[in-house]
Amino acid sequence: MLTDEYIKRVYDQVVARDGDQPEFLQAVREVFETLQPVVEKHPEYEKAGVLERIVEPERTIKFRVAWVDDEGKVQVNRGYRIQFNSAIGPYKGGLRFHPTVTESVVKFLGFEQILKNSLTTLPMGGGKGGSDFNPKGKSDAEVMRFCQAFMTELSRHIGQFTDVPAGDINVGGREIGYLFGQYKRIRDEYSGVLTGKGLEFGGSLARTEATGYGVCYYTQEALRVLRNDSFEGKTVVISGSGNVATYAAQKAEQLGAKVVTVSDSNGYIYDPNGINVEVVKQIKEVERGRIKEYAERVPGSEYHEGSKGVWTVKGDIALPCATQNEVDGESAQKLVDNGVTVVVEGANMPSTPEAIEVYQKNGVLYGPAKAANAGGVAVSGLEMSQNSYRLSWTFEEVDAKLKSIMEEIVANSLAAAKEYGHEGDLMLGANAAGFVKVANAMVAQGVL
Template identity: 90%
Template sequence: MLTDEYVKRVYAQVEKRDGDQPEFLQAVQEVFESLQPVVEKHPEYEKAGVLERLVEPERVIKFRVAWTDDEGKVQVNRGYRVQFNSAIGPYKGGLRFHPSVNEGVIKFLGFEQILKNSLTTLPMGGGKGGSDFDPKGKSDAEVMRFCQAFMTELCRHIGQFTDVPAGDINVGAREIGYLFGQYKRIRDEYSGVLTGKGLEFGGSLARTEATGYGLCYYTAEALRVLRDDSFEGKTVVISGSGNVAIFATEKAQQLGAKVVTASDSNGYVYDPDGIKLDIVKDIKLGHRGRIKEYAERVPGAEYHEGCSGVWTVPCDIALPCATQNEIDGASAETLVKNGCKVVCEGANMPSTPEAIAVYQKNGLLYGPAKAANAGGVAVSGLEMSQNSYRLSWTFEETDAKLKSIMESIVAESLAAAKEYGHEGDLMLGANAAGFVKVANAMVAQGVL
């Protein structure tokens, strides 16, 4: 509940202006609830209008993307880039290609990115972008033509010292390669303007694994500090089967857990003996297949239509790695009933407010997305550093830096939670720790 008068006033303004953007309103309300003890302790933030400025993007770019399909027919999509906040560094955040993309979705992602990037301690502001283009079912040539058309407009607004996009849902190595090539062709410069690049042209080792590995490093550290526990011997349920889910599965298995599920937009598979990751990688990374194929190839595995059913599988730890709002209140209640004690988020805002309330009521260890899935943008920031130095670190060096960053996020969050009277609350702590750094930078830089 919002009780602070300053916070309530600003949220009412957001509702009035952006009432047609439910995902953005949800993200703002969740953050604002956590920030109430912070703004009460820092009245200077109200005088400086920090919250009013925080929820208003510095720039929203919306553009037409016209491209030609393999039949020679012109197709038209919408492109977006929201440059939300640059108080602590250039805008940084991924590009998402999915039919669900609209301005509200991109704004919610960009808003979350402000605090997520702040938590990494790296000098990165918050931004996000994408398009309602769906690469599924498209040929490589169609994806290339779309990416080239998209970058032809986007290149006017980005740069290594201005705004550095990365990948997100449906924007992987193939798409980043096409986008980078078009930027280089138009701007005639070779720079670290995009992250998630191939290793041959400026990418970083461990970037592909970063979000999934980072999620597990965060979860392991939170378990160690708050529960004197670990992944060892635990049953883990993971949603999704993209990069985040695959490498969260890989690291959880390395840490001694048994991961029993994987899913995609059609349904989920349950393997009581533990997911065979080589088969999932072959299906999803090898030939972009559907997860249903797993059950056809692995004796004893079950396939179920409907991806939400994954949360009915009994587990000790749940790691949602698919998409926003995939766990609602009913699914959260089922998780608790079936013995789940830990939920840490690999996707962006995968739990509804009702689900979060269930976690908190039942004392689950809850790691919010902006903290738990910050590993991807953390290694993106490390890729930017390597590009600036014109060098490459080894996988082991980068992975060690990632692990250190994720462990520091847990420590920062717990310290902030204690400072503002909510000891052990990782959600409030993450929001408070990320916000204070950005707010102080905004105040120091004047009214912008």
């Protein structure tokens, strides 16, 4: 419930302006509900209009992307870049290519990115972008032509000291390569304007693994501090089969757990012997196939239609790594009923407000996305540093820095939760710790 008058007033303004953007409203309300003790302790934020400003993007860019398919027919998509907040650094956040991309989705992602980037302790502001283009089923040539058309427009709005995009859903190494090549062609400069690049042209070791590994480092540290426990011997339920899910499964296994599920938009795999990550990588990363093919290759595994069925599988730890709002209240209750006591988010905002309420009522250790999946953007920040220095660190060096950052996020979140009277609350702590740093920077820089 929103009880603070200042917060209520600003949220009502957001609803009046953006009432047709449900994902964005959900993200704002979730943050605002936890910021009430922070705002009460810092009356200077109201005087400086911090809340009014932080929910309004500094710049919203929407553009047409026209490209030619393999049949010679012109196709038209919409492109977006939301440059949300630059108080602590250049805009930083991924590009998502998916039919569900709308202004609301990009705004919710960009808003979350402000606090997520702040939590990493690296100097990065919040931004996000993408298009309703779907690369699935497209040839490499079609994807290249789309990316070149997309970057032709985007290039005038980004730069290594202004806005540094990265990948997100359906934007992997192939897409980043095409986008970077087109930027270089247009601007005639070789700069670290994108992260997630190939190792041959400025990418960082451990970037591919970063988000999935980071989720597990965060979970392991939260378990250690709050429950004197670990992944060892636990059964883990994971949704998704993309980059985040795959490497979360790999790291959880390395930490002593058994991962028994992965999924895609059509259905899920249950493998009681433990998911074979190499098979998943072959199907999804190399062949760009469907996860049901796993059951055809791995004896003893089962494929089930319907992606939400993954939440009916018994386990100890759940890591939602697919997409926003994939866990509703009913699914969350099924997780609890099946023995899950830990839910840590690898995707962006995968739990609905009703699901989060179920976690909290049942004493589930809940790690919110903006903290738990910050590993990807953390290593993107490290990639930016390596590009600026014109050097590269070893996998072990980057991995060690990632682990340290994720452990620090847990520590800072718990410290903030305690400071504002909600000891042990990782969600409130993450929102408070991320917000205060940005808010103080905004106050210090004047009215912008």
